[in-house]
Amino acid sequence: MPIKIALVLQPTLNFFQFSVPYTIFSEVLAGQGLFEFTLVAEQSCVQSGRLQVQAEQDLSYLTQADIVMIAGWTDLTQPPSPALAEALHHAYQRGAYLVSLCYGTYAFAYAGLLDGKQATTHWLAETDFRQRFPQVRLNANALYIEDERIITSAGTSASLDCCLYLIRKFYGVKTANNVARIMVTAPHREGDQAQFIQQPIIPTTRQQKWQDLLQWLQQHLAEPHHIDDLADQLHLSRRTFTRHFHKLTGTSFTQWLIQQRLQKSLELLESGTLSIEQISEQIGFNNAVSFRQHFKKQYHLSPNEWRKAFRGNE
Template identity: 35%
Template sequence: MHRVVALVTAPQASFEFGCAAVVFRDPPYRFGVCTEVPGNVRTTEGFDMVVRSGLRALDRADTIVVPGWLPINREPSDQVVRALRRAHRRGARLVSICSGAYLLAATGLLDGRRVATHWRYADELQRRFPEVEVDAEVLYVDHGDVASSGGSGTGIDLCLHLVRRDLGAGYAARVARRMVMPPHREGGQTQYRSEEESEGTRGESLAAVLEWAVERLGDVITVEDLARRGSVSQRTLARRFGEQLGVSPGQWLLAQRIARTRVLLEETELSVEAIAARVGLSSATNLRRRFRAALHTTPSAYRRAYQGK
């Protein structure tokens, strides 16, 4: 079992906590909760959580999640900082969601490293911890031993990413389907920043075009086909992809094909040639080249890692 422990603190944002709880609720994960002083923990939504475990629970955790840290200018106690550093030294993975990056930054473990947090908190985080490289655009950052997500909902993106890293794309896709969530979102936080900033793109959602393309990955789909499906010019399509997803139409389409390839390598015995045909990468040679560029490994090595073959 992989022990995941959420370190909560009053006032605790229940949504950020829920991101981790729902993703890591089933085996092979075992989800638990702890706090510095066990007892009632007040939430930002007005109800209390009853937490029975103290900081010693962190000594047994494989992954520790900090689901927010409010108010953001609050100094953590020496006991909390020492507990996180101790867990990190023995190999536990530390994860922050949204404002939780402030607590991880206070441990010094993010010095000289890139970190994600909510774009509203980025300037203050950078001011307080100048040795940290704050990225207010990305959905999440994963260094392996330490990972961080941007705004509240990106906690789900990061947790699904960690499941994908731990157990493979197929398992992560099943968790995402259970949650009625995409297993992977493209783009960054810019697309969600504010109602005022999104006013110009209201009613121009790419959802229908993306769904149409994902259902036809095995076909030859061009940017012209996507533009036609969206009833816009290729130039307008590219602008909308940039605004809403942060990537070009071609980059998005290739990412979907690579994601489908990973699932097929993990869960089927199909040959590389057959998989290439199913995901629209035309040939085994093209699939191998694209796969190596995206994941820095070969399809056969990837399959052996997940199937033991």
């Protein structure tokens, strides 16, 4: 059975935010039987400038949706209507996932669904959001966050990351990577990566050397890598290398390398028959125990549990 997604439209539509999930779930994945994408609104037609979008269902559809999504929020000073707030609560209480893209986090916060939970939204709204919702544990640096079936995300680019995360969560990395290729975007960015990554101000030739280094590292994950050796390759001190690396990737070298190795492990788990020990060796972890620990921390499943969940979704 396809997973039912209900995208809740607001009276005044933010077409920029709306276009991301609509393109992915209603166009790119159309006809594949993975998701059933439905436009929901309290009124039959919503407006975005000169464009009108027709809703397919009213709020009663939320009683059967597996995922309820809100893309953006038009007026940050206005809470959702009592009818929408109640529908969101009922959907969540019966087990549905709630997903907000960008300022859609405001709708969940106003409804009290985020009280005591971690959440994110566009970094521009950090001060306002903290003042309005001190009971929410806001992380304005994250691209997206999942906390007890509520997934919140940052701006438009992060909305795309969030949608890819949903696809990967339910149908595996191979399907998510196929969609990413169609959308001409990176296959996967971890949710805790910084929203805004400051690019290092370095000459073009040096910039190309950094890109070449990152690509080489991704192709040689099984080998041990030391910062001092890599810094020497770029004729930099360890301190300068570390600073530029963080500016370029938004994370430390060690964390970046772990994420790359774990990402590679997903492909091997889903598409091959290698043992956990063999996969651990191929992606560069010292031993299978270390691999399992990092994997569990990142994905909240063991490697074997991930394999069982997604081997049928190739």
